[in-house]
Amino acid sequence: xxxxxxxxxxxxxxxxxxxxxxxxxxxxxxxxxxxxxxxxxxxxxxxxxxxxxxxxxxxxxxxxxxxxxxxxxxxxxxxxxxxxxxxxxxxxxxxxxxxxxxxxxxxxxxxxxxxxxxxxxxxxxxxxxxxxxxxxxxxxxxxxxxxxxxxxx
Amino acid sequence: xxxxxxxxxxxxxxxxxxxxxxxxxxxxxxxxxxxxxxxxxxxxxxxxxxxxxxxxxxxxxxxxxxxxxxxxxxxxxxxxxxxxxxxxxxxxxxxxxxxxxxxxxxxxxxxxxxxxxxxxxxxxxxxxxxxxxxxxxxxxxxxxxxxxxxxxx
DNA sequence: GGTTGAGCTCGAGCGCGCTCTAACCCTTAG
DNA sequence: CTAAGGGTTAGAGCGCGCTCGAGCTCAACC
Numbered sequence: 001x002x003x004x005x006x007x008x009x010x011x012x013x014x015x016x017x018x019x020x021x022x023x024x025x026x027x028x029x030x031x032x033x034x035x036x037x038x039x040x041x042x043x044x045x046x047x048x049x050x051x052x053x054x055x056x057x058x059x060x061x062x063x064x065x066x067x068x069x070x071x072x073x074x075x076x077x078x079x080x081x082x083x084x085x086x087x088x089x090x091x092x093x094x095x096x097x098x099x100x101x102x103x104x105x106x107x108x109x110x111x112x113x114x115x116x117x118x119x120x121x122x123x124x125x126x127x128x129x130x131x132x133x134x135x136x137x138x139x140x141x142x143x144x145x146x147x148x149x150x151x152x153x
Numbered sequence: 154x155x156x157x158x159x160x161x162x163x164x165x166x167x168x169x170x171x172x173x174x175x176x177x178x179x180x181x182x183x184x185x186x187x188x189x190x191x192x193x194x195x196x197x198x199x200x201x202x203x204x205x206x207x208x209x210x211x212x213x214x215x216x217x218x219x220x221x222x223x224x225x226x227x228x229x230x231x232x233x234x235x236x237x238x239x240x241x242x243x244x245x246x247x248x249x250x251x252x253x254x255x256x257x258x259x260x261x262x263x264x265x266x267x268x269x270x271x272x273x274x275x276x277x278x279x280x281x282x283x284x285x286x287x288x289x290x291x292x293x294x295x296x297x298x299x300x301x302x303x304x305x306x
Numbered sequence: 307g308g309t310t311g312a313g314c315t316c317g318a319g320c321g322c323g324c325t326c327t328a329a330c331c332c333t334t335a336g
Numbered sequence: 337c338t339a340a341g342g343g344t345t346a347g348a349g350c351g352c353g354c355t356c357g358a359g360c361t362c363a364a365c366c
Contacts, residue, residue: 191342191343192342192343193342193343203342203343207344207345211346222343222344223343223344224342224343224344225343225344
């Protein structure tokens with residue numbers, strides 16, 4: 001059930017249906033303090049390796065509770081942060097910037113302005129990237145058309 | 154060969170999102186047969202370093218004519234190929250794939266089908282990337298909205 | 307209760323794509 | 337005629353983001 005919810009959240013994150021519904025994603029992974037997940041479960045759902053999850057923790061991007069025998073036990077907060085982290089990574093945010101961001105988050109509410117700056121900057125980067133990719137896509141499609149239609153490409 | 158397609162790719166390069174000098178690119182494609190450009194000129198216009206241009210040549214992505222004293226003298230064909238190469242690189246195509254592609258181009262017209270496959274595959278990659286980035290953008294904008302609009306209760 | 311397998315830490319290694327250095331060569335301005 | 341400044345080569349080095357291995361502990365299943 002919770003596992004399913006996580007799966008759904010991640011499917012939304014990776015492979016969006018027609019409308020992008022950020023609200024829904026947000027709801028799907030909201031607090032749910034009963035359950036916890038093992039490292040390989042989380043890794044599989046986020047499409048990263050357990051090694052990577054340990055690495056992220058090691059470099060201070062998040063802290064993960066342990067079970068009595070010392071194993072990582074990812075709670076809802078950890079998973080939510082990981083969803084954020086992996087999405088930012090996939091969209092090209094460098095790890096150093098993620099470290100800066102989570103440091104601000106952990107520092108408390110007086111850093112909100114700075115976090116906002118960081119997000120605004122990333123938004124601009126994303127828009128720029130999308131524009132560039134669309135241009136590359138147009139160029140690629142044009143070349144494809146030249147190969148398929150034109151007798152002398 | 155596919156000079157025309159490369160030229161078209163260059164034409165599509167005319168309106169990059171930020172910074173790239175449109176006039177400069179026009180300079181680069183004007184005077185097709187008469188002129189040649191030095192390495193630092195080309196590097197500046199393509200926004201890469203001369204080191205990178207030598208590197209691309211070294212790994213076989215293109216060949217560049219030399220002037221009588223042995224210096225690189227980029228002609229229109231070389232520049233067109235570099236426009237293509239840099240565009241593909243910026244849109245995430247790995248160098249190994251570029252090597253494969255230019256190898257096919259250099260192998261002659263019987264490799265057209267294979268080149269087309271490669272381009273189709275890249276097109277799909279681009280579409281997927283764009284979709285992902287748009288989702289990340291939506292998520293980022295949502296977070297920004299949460300910070301700016303919602304006065305925290 | 308022994309074996310299998312997953313997780314743990316620590317630290318080294320790696321693949322990619324440049325990026326830089328060393329040592330030398332040419333062209334051009336003063 | 338000299339000196340600056342950019343070009344040439346081969347090859348080493350680097351930053352990023354993992355990725356893997358060694359050697360161990362622990363839990364679970366037959």
